[in-house]
Amino acid sequence: MRAARSHASTVQSAFKSDLVRAFSSTRTLGDEKSINVVSFNTSGKREQETLAVPAAGNEPVTPPGQDIEVAAQPLKHELFDKLSPTMQKFTLFGKVAAITGGGRGLGYNMAQALSEVGVKGIAIFDVQQELGEKSAQHLSAQTGVDVRFYKVDVRDKAAIQQAVQDVATHYGRIDILINAAGIADSNVKAETYPENMFRRLLDINITGTFLVAQAVGQQMIKAQNGGSIINIASMSGSIVNYPQEQSCYNASKAAVIQLTKSLAAEWARHNIRVNSISPGYMDTALNRVPALDAQKRIWMDNTPQKRLGAVDDLNNLAVYLASPGSSYMTGNNCLIDGGYTLW
Numbered sequence: 001m002r003a004a005r006s007h008a009s010t011v012q013s014a015f016k017s018d019l020v021r022a023f024s025s026t027r028t029l030g031d032e033k034s035i036n037v038v039s040f041n042t043s044g045k046r047e048q049e050t051l052a053v054p055a056a057g058n059e060p061v062t063p064p065g066q067d068i069e070v071a072a073q074p075l076k077h078e079l080f081d082k083l084s085p086t087m088q089k090f091t092l093f094g095k096v097a098a099i100t101g102g103g104r105g106l107g108y109n110m111a112q113a114l115s116e117v118g119v120k121g122i123a124i125f126d127v128q129q130e131l132g133e134k135s136a137q138h139l140s141a142q143t144g145v146d147v148r149f150y151k152v153d154v155r156d157k158a159a160i161q162q163a164v165q166d167v168a169t170h171y172g173r174i175d176i177l178i179n180a181a182g183i184a185d186s187n188v189k190a191e192t193y194p195e196n197m198f199r200r201l202l203d204i205n206i207t208g209t210f211l212v213a214q215a216v217g218q219q220m221i222k223a224q225n226g227g228s229i230i231n232i233a234s235m236s237g238s239i240v241n242y243p244q245e246q247s248c249y250n251a252s253k254a255a256v257i258q259l260t261k262s263l264a265a266e267w268a269r270h271n272i273r274v275n276s277i278s279p280g281y282m283d284t285a286l287n288r289v290p291a292l293d294a295q296k297r298i299w300m301d302n303t304p305q306k307r308l309g310a311v312d313d314l315n316n317l318a319v320y321l322a323s324p325g326s327s328y329m330t331g332n333n334c335l336i337d338g339g340y341t342l343w
Contacts, residue, residue, distance in 0.1 A: 097111075113316070119145060160211050164216055186241075260276040274331065281308045
């Protein structure tokens with residue numbers, strides 16, 4: 001389950017219920033459930049290990065939304081002239097960004113990163129009003145950046161169009177979009193995956209991504225100032241995960257990657273760049289569930305860096321893609337997975 005963003009989930013309660021179903025397809029040994037792990041040592045000998053997971057205790061160890069926060073630190077404009085020409089290209093002075101799923105997790109962390117490189121305004125789009133308002137207030141207080149919250153369900157085209165128009169009216173422009181809103185269904189077998197769950201997953205992950213990109217793209221084209229759109233996909237859009245079943249989630253993220261490439265080709269004539277970030281397994285609050293402990297051991301074992309991604313590991317990549325430093329990059333899917341997809 002890539003970045004239970006992950007990284008930025010639009011519907012917390014639904015994602016949480018998906019995690020509770022983890023291991024529903026595993027074998028049961030007495031009062032415990034387990035999964036079998038097969039590996040091969042350096043001599044090629046097959047080895048099998050059974051990892052047991054307690055049946056009880058499937059609530060998040062850290063409640064959702066309570067990732068450890070580090071206060072953002074603003075970049076003073078007077079420092080700009082002291083930076084080298086190369087470093088200046090990684091700043092965003094005077095730019096305005098919109099971030100979906102920006103109320104917490106990976107989305108909020110990327111909002112913090114943009115606030116540290118000179119943006120003048122950030123619009124946080126999220127379906128959770130209390131959380132979004134709190135995040136906007138905190139980030140504005142930390143940095144002095146004009147941060148505003150807009151309650152938006154990415155499935156609601158009319159609400160998206162209105163919010164984007166409001167952002168453009170208030171700030172005078174939109175230069176950057178980070179599409180981080182999404183949900184993940186994992187440990188659900190394809191043969192029993194309910195149709196309504198599949199349609200909802202696609203509606204949020206791919207239709208929502210398109211609707212927001214479309215609305216922001218229209219504003220960028222109208223303003224004729226170009227811009228950068230960053231879609232948060234997943235390495236699950238390029239590989240098949242193990243050991244969990246999540247074919248429908250994988251399909252939705254593969255669609256995000258292809259949408260990114262197609263929009264990049266269409267909108268290059270308008271000086272709009274469109275790229276995607278595909279995270280690997282991330283250590284977000286929504287992934288800290290005892291039922292996932294055995295799976296996380298497998299994920300880390302199959303990652304060359306032997307760790308999950310930290311909530312701020314996407315930040316510098318997001319800044320790079322948003323900034324003039326990546327002016328010749330468009331249509332690219334950036335894997336950031338600790339090397340997981342190398343094996």
